[in-house]
Amino acid sequence: MYKVLIVEDIEAVADLQVLKLVRAGIVCEARRVETPEAFRREVERFSPDVILCGASVPQLSCRAALALADSLCPETAFIFVFKTGAEESSLEALLSEAGERVRKTNPLNLPWTFERAVRATADRRTETVQDSAIARLKRLCAGQARELELLRSQHLVLGKFSRYLKASQAPPEIYAALETFGPQLFPGGGGKLYLSHPPGKHLEAVASWGDGIADDLAFTIEDCWALRLARIHSVASSGTELACGHVAQDQKAVPPYACLPLFAQGEILGLLHLRGVPQGPKSRDVSPSLQPDLDLAAAVAEEASLALRNLKVREILHEQSIRDPLTGLYNRRFLEEFLMRELARADRKKQSLSVITLDIDHFKQINDTFGHGAGDIVLRRVALLLQGYVRQSDIACRAGGEEFVVLLPEASAQIAAQRAEGIRSAVRELKLKYEDRGLSAITISLGVAAFPENGTTPDALIRAADRALYDAKYGGRDRVASA
Numbered sequence: 001m002y003k004v005l006i007v008e009d010i011e012a013v014a015d016l017q018v019l020k021l022v023r024a025g026i027v028c029e030a031r032r033v034e035t036p037e038a039f040r041r042e043v044e045r046f047s048p049d050v051i052l053c054g055a056s057v058p059q060l061s062c063r064a065a066l067a068l069a070d071s072l073c074p075e076t077a078f079i080f081v082f083k084t085g086a087e088e089s090s091l092e093a094l095l096s097e098a099g100e101r102v103r104k105t106n107p108l109n110l111p112w113t114f115e116r117a118v119r120a121t122a123d124r125r126t127e128t129v130q131d132s133a134i135a136r137l138k139r140l141c142a143g144q145a146r147e148l149e150l151l152r153s154q155h156l157v158l159g160k161f162s163r164y165l166k167a168s169q170a171p172p173e174i175y176a177a178l179e180t181f182g183p184q185l186f187p188g189g190g191g192k193l194y195l196s197h198p199p200g201k202h203l204e205a206v207a208s209w210g211d212g213i214a215d216d217l218a219f220t221i222e223d224c225w226a227l228r229l230a231r232i233h234s235v236a237s238s239g240t241e242l243a244c245g246h247v248a249q250d251q252k253a254v255p256p257y258a259c260l261p262l263f264a265q266g267e268i269l270g271l272l273h274l275r276g277v278p279q280g281p282k283s284r285d286v287s288p289s290l291q292p293d294l295d296l297a298a299a300v301a302e303e304a305s306l307a308l309r310n311l312k313v314r315e316i317l318h319e320q321s322i323r324d325p326l327t328g329l330y331n332r333r334f335l336e337e338f339l340m341r342e343l344a345r346a347d348r349k350k351q352s353l354s355v356i357t358l359d360i361d362h363f364k365q366i367n368d369t370f371g372h373g374a375g376d377i378v379l380r381r382v383a384l385l386l387q388g389y390v391r392q393s394d395i396a397c398r399a400g401g402e403e404f405v406v407l408l409p410e411a412s413a414q415i416a417a418q419r420a421e422g423i424r425s426a427v428r429e430l431k432l433k434y435e436d437r438g439l440s441a442i443t444i445s446l447g448v449a450a451f452p453e454n455g456t457t458p459d460a461l462i463r464a465a466d467r468a469l470y471d472a473k474y475g476g477r478d479r480v481a482s483a
Contacts, residue, residue, distance in 0.1 A: 002028040002118065005048035007065050009034040009057045017052055017081065017110060024111030025321045035059045036068060043072045050077045050117060052110075055087035062094055066102065075125065077117035080104040100124075126306060130162055133299030154296055157184045161300070165307035171195075174307050175207035178300075182209040185296060186274060193304065195270040196221075203271055210275070219246040224271060226259035232294060234258040258294060260301040264309035272301045324398040326376060327383035335397040335405055339458045342409050346451055353451040354416030356406040357465040358423065361443045361477040363402035374434035375402075378442055381430060389423050405462070413450035413482060420446040420480045428478065443478035445469055454483040 004021070006014040014032040021028050031046055033039045034057055042048070051073075053065045062080060069078050078101055082088045091104050101121065105113035137151050161181040168174045175193065182191050190210025194203040197218075204218045223245035226233035235241045236256055243254040256276045262269040274297055322334035330338070339355075346353040360366075360378060367375040379402065386396040386404060397405045406423075408416050424446055432439040447469030455461035464483040472481035 002026065002050060003046055003048045004028045004030040005039075005042055005046060005051045006030055006032045007034065007039065007051065007053040007057055007060055008032055009054070009059065013054065017107065020107065020110050021114060024115075025317070026111060026114060027317070027320065033060075036064065039065065039068050040072065043068075048073070048076055049121070050079065050114060052079050052081055052114075055080055055082040055091060062091065066094060066098065075101070075121070077121045078102045079110075079113055079117055081110060082106055122310075126162070126166070126303075129302055129306070130158065130299065133158070133295065133302070136295045136299075137293070154185060157181055158296070158299060158303075161185070162303050165303055168307060168311065171206070171308070171311060174304065174311070178207045178304065179209045182300075185300060186210075186276070186293075189274060189276040191272065191274045193270060193272055195308075196268050201268065206270075221268065224259055224261075226261045227268060227271060230261060230263070232258060232260050232298065234294060258297060260297055262301055262305040262308065264305050264312075269305055269308050272297065272304060324383075327380055327398050329383050329386070329404070330395055330397040332397065332399050335395075335399065335407070336458060338395055339407060339461070342407065343451060343456070343458060343461070346409065347456070351410050352412045353461075354408040354411045354413055355449050355451075355461050355465045356408065356416055356420045356423070356446055357399070357449075357462070357469045358404050358406070358420070358444045358446040359469055359473070360402040361445055361473075366439065370434050370437065370439060374432075374439060377432060377434055378439070381432060382427060382442070382444070385426055385430070386423065389419065389426070405465075411450075413448060413453065416448045416450060417480055417482050420448050424478065424480055445472035445477045446480045447472055447483065448480060449483040 004018070006017060008014040008017075011032060014030065018028065018030045031042050031048075033042050036059075039060060051065075051069055053062060055062060057065070066078060069076060078098075080091050080094070080103070082091060082104060083106065088104065088106075095102060095104060101117070101124070103113055103117055134151075134155055137154065138148075158181075161177060164177040164181075165174060168177065178191075178193055191208065192205050193207040195206050196203050201221045202218045203220070203224075221227045224233070225242060225244050233241070233244065234257070235243055235247075235254055238254045244259060247254060247257055258274045258276075260272040260274070262271060322330055324331045342353055345351075360382060363375065363378070366378060379398070382404065383396070383398065386406060390396050390406060391408075393409050394411075395407050397407070399405045406419075408419065411419070424444055427442055427444045430442050432442065447465045447467065449455060449461050449464035449468060451461055454464035468481040468483040472479045475481065
């Protein structure tokens, strides 16, 4: 969820901006200010991710708002929102002096500009993290040509590793990147990436490279000092530090190692475990020590944490974009995408595919008589019933209002009609109450259509099922009709 600070003196205008973001699928929490004092207070308390500034706020001019943002939160994305051509022209001078984080937009293009600003801010922060890691490495290697060459090599590999992480679209791609670049970043050693699996917070290995690390079983947070202390835990030699329980039971025979916890917004994501061994004759006279460089390891751990967290957030946002918030069923957007894929597969394999559309009878009367709260209960209970009537390969969707759609891959029209009749009977048997008042009997009308008999495209198939649904309505409701 993004935190948005809106500089606007008209509350309705600020509400409209939030509504546009929400309708575009952007989850946000917003606060409105219109004075410099309120701006300072909310920046300190709220820590916004994005600032939206109206172009004509009487008590806080554009230039003053930007100056405050530069001093209080210089990394926060800043977007001027203009409503007229004159306001846009007045912003040109400011934009020419401002940095890349400052943008302008009109209300119509606000969601698109907002997403670009957020992505640009995230990229700058990631680049800052990487640049900081490289700077730490440079300080360690200053004055030593051999170490500078090593640093250059690590820089190139780390940059390549970071690019692959940013482009990863699934966790296995992150694991593969770590297994590929881990040996290059930490030559002569080995490593493993563990991920946390609640409940119980046990950790399991998902990626590994190098030698010297046994295929240990899953372990808990209590078995690792790095996770318990929430900081890097390294052991250069036996007896110098307490060893983690997942490394060795014998405290007298512990190899050099380091554990780096992976955190994101206070949540434990996992653990990066590194093992280092002396590398040939050059290390013969050196006391046993941890070979992997901890600064580089910290940068790798931070990059992995950000990548895993970004994928998790992306997955959550995608799930929210394809789910109906009231019923938990898929929405029309997912229905259209899924139906197109399934029709192509059915056509390729010469298989049937059926669609059931259903509508709750007299739903408006329920809302008018008992209130919208009762209507919501009916929608949720019908959705819950549908989930019990679909196979793992089927999907149930809420198309909008009181209309639902069930997709049945590899099901003939006859099977779909039988399934529809079962759903109709089950809905009729529902006994619902709202605020201790019993609701009248709930009935539904259903229409059935099948591929390829009733249509070969998504629109044609849905239209055929809708026509059958209308036939069921005109035939007296509480019945199933086939196309």
